[in-house]
Amino acid sequence: MSITHLNSVQELNGHLAKSKERVSVIDFHATWCGPCHAIAPTFEALSKQYKNVAFFKCDVDAAKDIAALYRVSAMPTFIFLRGSTKIDQVRGADRAALESAVRRHSSGSASTSSFSGQGHTLGGAAATTAEAIPRQARANLNQVATGFSNLDSQFQLFLVLIGGYIMFLYLSGSI
Numbered sequence: 001m002s003i004t005h006l007n008s009v010q011e012l013n014g015h016l017a018k019s020k021e022r023v024s025v026i027d028f029h030a031t032w033c034g035p036c037h038a039i040a041p042t043f044e045a046l047s048k049q050y051k052n053v054a055f056f057k058c059d060v061d062a063a064k065d066i067a068a069l070y071r072v073s074a075m076p077t078f079i080f081l082r083g084s085t086k087i088d089q090v091r092g093a094d095r096a097a098l099e100s101a102v103r104r105h106s107s108g109s110a111s112t113s114s115f116s117g118q119g120h121t122l123g124g125a126a127a128t129t130a131e132a133i134p135r136q137a138r139a140n141l142n143q144v145a146t147g148f149s150n151l152d153s154q155f156q157l158f159l160v161l162i163g164g165y166i167m168f169l170y171l172s173g174s175i
Helices: 009-017 035-049 064-069 095-105 132-149 152-170
Strands: 001-004 021-030 055-058 077-082 083-092
Touching: 001 009, 001 035, 009 055, 009 064, 009 132, 021 083, 021 095, 035 055, 035 064, 035 095, 077 095, 083 095, 083 132, 132 152
Parallel strands: 001 055, 021 055
Antiparallel strands: 021 077, 077 083
């Protein structure tokens, strides 16, 4: 499916009114935003892969009313809707989180495998491969980074300063 560029809330409402149960994802971006340009090919590829999801792009400078409606304060931000109800959000150019959210919210999977999961051994324990552990670690790191980016910017700065102070103490041998 192609990506539709949005210019106003009225235009968005018109698209959303066509299908109350369909999942839509809006990419809030800006022309001056480097991370927005970096994640754009991934968003384009997902729009071609998931035909059952409506993909929209919204330039926050050109369509301020839509950005204000969803309280977008960072670019890129991806808002997921079912009909006109917000169901999820991904902030930042986090490719893994974006792909995961699209996969999770699409009603039909675009995956070619018929089984998704880690599998189990005969003893019942989950099978761990050399690839599964780093993948889970990356997923955990992405979750922490997403949680951190959702914090207030002043609190983020506070945490960074505390971390720097602790690192200073550690390197100076005080800890």
